[in-house]
Amino acid sequence: MSEEINNEEVEDVVPQEPEHHEENGRVRSIQHLSGMFEKWFLDYASYVILERAVPYVNDGLKPVQRRILHAMREMDDGRYNKVANIVGSTMSYHPHGDASIKDALVQLGQKNLLVDCQGNWGNILTGDDAAAGRYIEARLSKFALEVAFNPKTTNWKLSYDGRKREPVTLPIKFPLLLAQGVEGIAVGLASKILPHNFNELLDACVAYLCGEEFVLYPDFPTGGMVDVSKYNDGLRGGSVKIRARIEKDAGNKLLRITEIPFGRTTTALIDSILKANEKGKIKIKKIDDNTAANVEILVHLAAGVSSDKTIDALYACTDCELSISPNSCVIENDKPVFMPVSDILRKSVDDTVALLLLELKIKLGELETDWQYSSLEKIFIEERIYKDKEFEESGSVEEVVVHVRKRLEPFIAHLIRPVTDDDIKQLLEIKMKRILKFNSEQAENYIKGLEDEIARVKHDIEHIIPYSIEYYKRIKAKYGKGRERLTEIRNFENIEATKVVVANEKLYINREEGFVGTALKKDEFICECSDIDDVIIFRKDGTYYVTKVADKLFVGKDVLHVNVFKKNDKRTIYNVAYRDGKYGPSYVKRFCVTGITRDKQYNLTKGAAGSRVLYFSANPNGEAEVIKVCLKPKPGMKKLVSEYDFAALAIKGRDSQGNLLSKNDIHKISLVQKGASTLGGRKIWLDEDVLRLNTDSRGRYVGEFQGDDRILVANKNGTYNTSDYDLSNHYEEGYLVFEKFDSEKVWSAVFFDAEQQYYYLKRFRFEDTVRITSFIGENEGSYLVCLSGEKRPRFEIVFGGRYENRPAETIVADEFIAEKSYKARGKRLTTYEVKEIQEIEPLDGGEEEKPEEGGTDVDFEITNPDMLSDESQMKLDFE
Template identity: 45%
Template sequence: QTGGIADFSEYDQGYRGGKIKVRAKIEIVDKKSLVIKEIPYGTTTSSLMDSIVKASEKGKIKVKQVVDNTAKDVEIMIYLQPGISPEIAIDALYAFTDCEVSISPNACVIVADKPQFMKVNEILKYNTDQTVKLLKKELEIRKGELMEKILFSSLEKIFIENRIYRQIEECETFEEVISTTDKGLKPYKKQFYREITRDDILRLLEIRIKRISKYDSFKANEMLRDLEKELKEVLHNLKHLTDYAISYYQNLLDKFGKGRERKTEIRSFQSVTATEVIANNQKLYVNREDGFIGWGLKKDTFICDCSELDDVIVIRRDGKALVSRISEKVFMGKDILHVGIWKKGDERMVYNMIYSDGKSGKSFAKRFAMPAIIRDKEYNLDQGNPNSRVQYLSANPNGEAEVVEVKLSQSSTARKKVFDFDFSELEIKGRGARGNTITKYPVRKVDFKEAKGTTLSGLDLWFDEASGRLNKDKRGKHVGKFDGDDQILAITKSGNYKITSYDLNNRYEPEKTILVEKFNPKKVISAVYIDGESKQYYVKRFQIETTTNDKEFGFISEGIGSRLEYVTTSDTAEVEVELVKGKGKDKETEVVNLEDIIDVKGWKALGNRLSQHKVVKVKPVEDPEDSGLEEGDDENELVESPSPKGKTTGSKDAESSKKKSETDREEASQPSLFGETKRAESPKSSPKKPPLVPKKQAVAQASLFGEKESVNSSKPESKAFTVGDSIELDL
């Protein structure tokens, strides 16, 4: 076994069409190097290195050097070229090399002399049923053997102890010997499970005189007891055949499983999109006048770095948009206004456009996105009329808006020939929308005047703990809304923190990361850690003061064995501590508020000891379940009713008063009254209905528990009380 990581989400129990994705285990050494510690099943270190070198030669991943340091354990060092992100390099290795391989089981077996595709579960069930049948046959065979052994041992014992062999001394023929022996065994035949045959008697007569003379009755009885004990066990296994089969498999596992444990870690991970992680191995150029784009036009205008898998979008002066796969030289149409890399599903790329309609002569403004297209198909961004012309166009990666200055033709009859237009007043619509009319007069020129912020709401992100990635698909824990310069705070179990951007390509090692959330520099981080040297628990509270991105900073002691036990950015940081006080061995549990132990200090401070006593265990305080009421509230949240001592009545008070009732009438009336109270206690069951207990009744009920209240009980017992009636009882 070679180890690595395996994703069985598409396994489909090994059925035809299912597959397993197996990855190498890659770790980040520093910003310039990676190390492969485990390789996927079916690969070798040499084949893996060859695939990395080929991907580097094709420009799909920028690697400076690959070194194989494998000895007892696998160790392949990968040194990256300057400026390459280690996280993106890991994804590129998975996308373009044998660091990720796909295995298709396609389990085909012979059933009833015919090949058949079956799921692994079905194969296991079939084989298990066959094994159970074989085990049953083995037990039945063993049962027969034991019963025969017990029968012959019993015959032998009777033959020798009762001296039947003496009776055959005077017999003259062999048939007479057999008949005499059979007659001697006749009184004992009923205790055997089958009839005594001639062969049994012949076997008895073959016993040598030497063995008869040395016969030990005690040993014979011991042997019979052992045989009967084993037979009893066999019968029990036959009766409990399933349990016996389970123990059989468990014995196989104990006997042959040692040293053959699974090394591959089972984990769910996201598929890597090649276009997102491929290195920019080409440069995009454009000839706007002639209408050509590609990486071969090195004498023309440089646009940006790109890869050979990218799609390029072009918007022309005539209001047409076209998306095509990049190549060395592609004709996209003359008079190009905008050219850039198009990303599928990118709804935050917003285009702001002003165009003049060729039919009506009016000018329109629109904002639109193009998240989905058909490659090499022309789209009309205007109304499709001849002689339409785009006056202004801007591409905004995060939905930004701007203010432009519109200048009308001097020959127009408009009183105001220059005015401002704000794109933030427009809604973002589809590419086919006509847009809003801004003027009916001919436009001479549109100039950029002032930039404004984004008009899009923040980007909601979630953190998937299984894959260690941020996503927009609502997988995992919600991190927050991100916009502009927002950042991510990641804290590892080794006591390091790192501030990163919210790029979806960022990767946070799931087994090493303990906290991922939106970074707020004003928040206080509360942490509990074990110091490796003193083996003591320490508490520290600090604010992040560093501003360097993508760099890890250690905030706990650097001794061997130091590790982070608990960390939070909550305003109320509490932990449950298990202590051993004094010399006794009894453990005590206390809830500790970390604010009471230490004030906020610098991130490099050592911190204070968690407790002067021996700390056995630390765990976070679990949040109480949501009961529908605020903390400290009871059923009187519906109706406020003052009592003589300022206490509120509750279900516990009702039970105690019920126990203290002295008359049968009180015992009969109180449950009905408190039944109404209990219905009012749970507003969660019917949140839209009005409270069942009116205020008048609640006041009357509260007076039942007053110590100074004395009420004359003169009402007839037969009266039926309804909701809203006052009840007067003499307590």
Template identity: 30%
Template sequence: MEDNIQPLETSDNDRVIQVNIEEQMKTAYIDYSMSVIVGRALPDARDGFKPVHRRVLYAMNELSNYSNRPYKKSARIVGEVMGKYHPHGDASIYDTLVRMAQDWTMRYIMVDGQGNFGNQDGDPPAAMRYTEVRLQRIAESMLDDIEKDTVDFQLNFDDSLQEPVVLPTRIPQLLVNGSSGIAVGMATNMLPHNLSEVVDGCIAYIDNKEISIEELMVHVKAPDFPTGGVIYGMEGVKQGMLTGRGRVVLRGKCHVETKASGRETIIITETPYQVNRDMLTDKIGQLVNDKTIEGIAHVNNESNKREGTRIVVDLKRDGVANVVINQLFKYTELQTSYGINNVALTKGRPKTMNLKELIVEFVDFRMEVVIRRAQFELRKAQERAHILQGYLIALDHLDEVIALIRNSSTPDIAKENLINAGWGIDEIQAKAILELRLQRLTGMEREKIKEEYDNLMKIIAGLQELLASELLRYELIKTELLEVKEKFGDARKTEISYLSKEMRIEDLIEEEDVIITISHFGYIKRTSSDEYRQQKRGGRGSMGSRTRDEDFVEHLFVASTHHTLLFFTEKGRCFWLKVYEVPEGDKNAKGRAIQNLMQLPGDDKIRAIIDVKDFSDKEYINKHYILLCTKKGIIKKTQLEDFSRPRANGINAININEGDQLLEARMTDGDCEVMLAVKSGRAIRFPEEKVRSTGRGAIGVFGIDLDDATDEVIGMVCVNKDDVSRNILVVSENGFGKRTPVDEYRITNRGGKGVKTINVTEKTGSLVGILDVNGKEDLVITCKSGITIRTSVADIREAGRATQGVKLIRIDEGDQIAAISKIQEQEEAIVLTEASIEAENEAIEKIETETETAEGDSGIDANNSIADNSSESEISNETLENDQEDNDQ
């Protein structure tokens, strides 16, 4: 373009400057846009006002148009603002004045209007010559201390007057009343909030500068609109608080009344913010005529100033109120969305601000105001104290002062004589002494001057202490905010309604430990752990679950109601379920089919359950692993993070080979020792690091070598390396069990045969369960018939790993133990009655007698101890032979 510019002929008296028109237009447009952004459309983050609002309030303050003074004509205010500060036309100024007086537009009105200021039905206000206004008390709080040099002033449009750059407000105005405006290339839409909540948020920030936005939202919950309504869903609100941009869905409030004739009527008592009630009524009528909404017979707007909003929707006889209400939400402005766009000026530049940044801007501004006010008051107090000090000096030399003044020919000479008298009086004090009235020379007046001087010195000391301590200034800000809350705070008008996907049901559910029970046929329930009373070893047990024929309780464990359960099926799939979502039932209830709670295929079955505390803790899920094992001895380790994204139809946890199935799952920290036990009575112990971490789709590696095709893994435990107090508890299918120290199982490589863990005989039956215990737990034994018994692990004696163990439960003929599980020791145990204890002791004595008779040949007496030294020697020799055999293998 510059190449096409032709030089122009110039005369001696003229000079033409050649410019690039593109650059000139760009510069002019940028200047214009910045003028609109800073001078018209965007509010200041400190006081929350646009220039026109600030100028209106300042002009009313200059006219002493206070809340306790008579009203003034709106035209007088508009003329004052336009003539002195805002030369942009009377219409824009009056519109601003009107909006600040409308209680359905401003959450907290700043102008007290008298006359017709319009209404929510869209009727316009009367002309400015008819209406009258004065400041509200809350607006006066926004102007407090403006005369104390708390804010900067600037020249007005014609440089004839000074106007404030910002108001020294004590109210967090920007959050409280919000703001909206369209600038050049940007816009702002800040929604109103509750004053009490915002003050609480400011105080929370002052108390903790590192507070998070989520913690601030405990105080500043959501926008609070002057017309009430119901916020429908909090996700958009949360985004607005966190980022400064979001979306709020607001619904009107309505209820259903039934007439004497039996017909229902929908009464709308609150409409969404800035919704015209007449237009809403007309829209409903139009939708009825168009047959978009059916079931409405008549609609009428019966709202008035005294009773507020009342829109009556009469339904037809066959009209269903809930259906019509949902249609009104869908097709009319009874449900409206508002975009959150928190753009405000900070340090003269537009910025999108989140909740914390808005609060920080206000608190920092209040700190600046408090400092400048204290400095002003200190300066004035020191100046007054200086003059009073001069008065006191003059009164101490009263006769000399009077004589000196009388002998001076002019006031200037008298002033010079006072300064040169040697009493330490300066020019300011000398001038004040000369202007002193004679009545102040009395003795009583002297006492008043002395008292005023002493009080001023206390004030000066307090102000100096305030300026020297940031903590005191913050405390003062908090005190003033609490005063504002007490004077002007009110209850929230807008209700909050959470969507089902947003609700944290955990907050509504009491956190407690419950017993989760799952039967062989897949029935699940949760029961209070108090329902399982504690019994002595060898007791008969109690019915723990009423099941179908041939069904039995297969899984029983303790979990918190706030935790998440991971369900692993025998085909290697993983499903999720919250503990509180498990149906509650008493001890004798059957429970509910798992297929009704999750999308579990009919040919699959739950084999293992893991209780996870919190999936939202990234550090936790990245440092924990899921260890899986199958009946054929395959073991696999996968990071817990791989299971943190639930799906309705589950995910693949492990690939299962044909003829195999998943048996057990455990959660570890990656530094445990793993033990696998097989049905034939052998167990292997190896470090967890021998199993490398793989993805969910992997098959795994061999954990233990099985004896033959009929043998299989019956359980897996993970023991902390540093916990030497742990014992290994094993139980056989005929009710025999024992505890053995972990150290008796030597550490080997993964994939070996292992060592003997119980002496399996026809009397004991095959091994059915293995647990790691410390003696403080309770053991819950479940039979295939549904009988359960809960007994203390401490009552089960320790024995060598190659022994048979002791009788734990009397098994009915044809019944067998199905599963074992442990429960942490409860703080309170159920106390049995004296009769129950006596009956139980008799049963135990009978069982022990039978055991002593039946087991005399094996060296085990009724107390489960070695019968004689020869038997003990035989068992010891057998143990050594077994160890040698294991080493050979």
């Protein structure tokens, strides 16, 4: 429901009447200042709301905008006018300074809808100001002339000095308020309506008239991307997130910003990036602004910096991402009203339909008047009434009118309305020249054309909704080209700044004195962090808390574990054994800490005095180890040592008690065996800019890993190795294959053997090995040509040298050679000189390669061609 601010609610602030006192025979009037201020402030607030800051829902304009457009319409002769002249003309309607009028005109011109501009009108991308009013020119656009003006349907009022008339509101037949958007701050009230797409607004108008549902979302002239999931139809409480468009270029060492968020200029955006760089949140080498007609900001990355992570950091820490809160406040019936965007459009369509109907009725009246006069004129001339003796001998106009009315009586029944004295007097003004040139047939055709036009207008009046629909479609076809949506609608993921900012600090701990911080350079190193990170601190008494990273922070001498805290991290699992109280039983528990209040103390034990942590481990992927528990000996106790596997323990909340480990006193707990993750697969990505693994969806997806899964890295130089999926791993450039290792997968490799000076093909399976191993042999000069993981790969051999006219040969790998060890040399492909070998489209699993027609049939079978000597292989080469 719409919310209104009612002026009746402020009746209690009306000032008191002046008090009158008689003093020495004179009456003196006393006015209380408080009452005067209340009255003046109320008048001022009402004026600012109604006359300056908030647009009217009828035409979507503020008073200054409406007066500018009205002044331009009065000056319009099809040519450009100096802006200084337009400002001067507007001042006869707008009682304010010329600077405010010019600024409002420039803003109208920059919206590229109602005003046709010429000259330097500034740049909304860079924030450059427009030239002085004496240098730039403007005129109304064709669109404005068609949809915004009609003196016959305009309500008028006197200007502020009473010398001229100005429109109360313009009869605009288009949802201008939603197309242009508006922003204004009044007294205790603000309005912020975001711009929408021209064509989408017209489509929504048609949908509303057709009784269909419609949804409207903002579209900004600066482009970019927008998340409208919380738009709330433009009402208070809603918000939209807008982002710059950032592209990777030049081998991921350069970021190119091509579109910026609405409301920001390139200068402001660059300033925010430089500030983030100075604070160490991102690392860039330099930044260039090449913006002209289009945005082009070049962000050069420093060496070893991830482009994907930097893009996320730009969104999280700079003005590359902004949140805008709309506030759809408009003036309706001289009161401010909070109205949703969809209702504003419906109101605009209803008003447009009413205006179109009024225009049709006015046109119908004009056509009928024209038809009436033309018919009377035809009768008057054809019946030669002007030749009547009574007409010529009449002594006064009144006698002539009486005579003409009498002569027209036989024809009155065929007219649209009764004949008036004004009709007859208009006939008397016909000049003899027109009578002499009168053509009855032409007059009849003209009247017939008027009748057709009247019938068409009456049809449109009776079918005003279809007529209005066609009107909107015509406007879209005429002016919609080139006004396609600029802002892409997307759903943004929430980027946590702590995950994407550069780790520009190192965290240290001084256990002897009990300090943690980034300034303790000579003490024990913990991990890398950023200056906006949180750290989690566990103590031996079972208490823990989260606090901000600091230069030097006292945490106590009984610190058990310190690390960077990741909010909502469900994969970091803490495995704990603790004693309840000083002499109580011992428990084990597994838990995660996803979110807690900063600087608030928590306890992983039951909180009894004397409780102690006996064993603690932090596992980044939910690993569950096996521990050995040694009990303190006491009489009658037979088993003093046992093992416990944390994998048998369920992960519960951090406040859970845990499972009983032992009721007896525990002497020592030690690690027996490291365990695997109990959380299932972990999705891993490779950030190819910095060649490191991550779980934040940056870069290329590698696969889902768990347990002892491995990663296969095959390099372009013919070597390979496998690795685990620890996030601290660093890889080198030059890899050809980077994927989850599958020991059953058969690979096909074509390589040149430097020792034999021939090309070979081999099929094999990679073995799990950490050591970098060659799979093409150790001969210096050998090199890899192709490596394929397809089931049935094919390779095409193009011959060169004196054999360049020899047709290219296609080899199907699994038909050419059987699978062998990766250490085997393989089988020679050909003895002819080779120009090029390349992999082509593989065969499907069950597809058989058909021999070419006319080919030679071989009536023998070689069961193991790899056993043939080089000479025997040469003999099998058929021309």
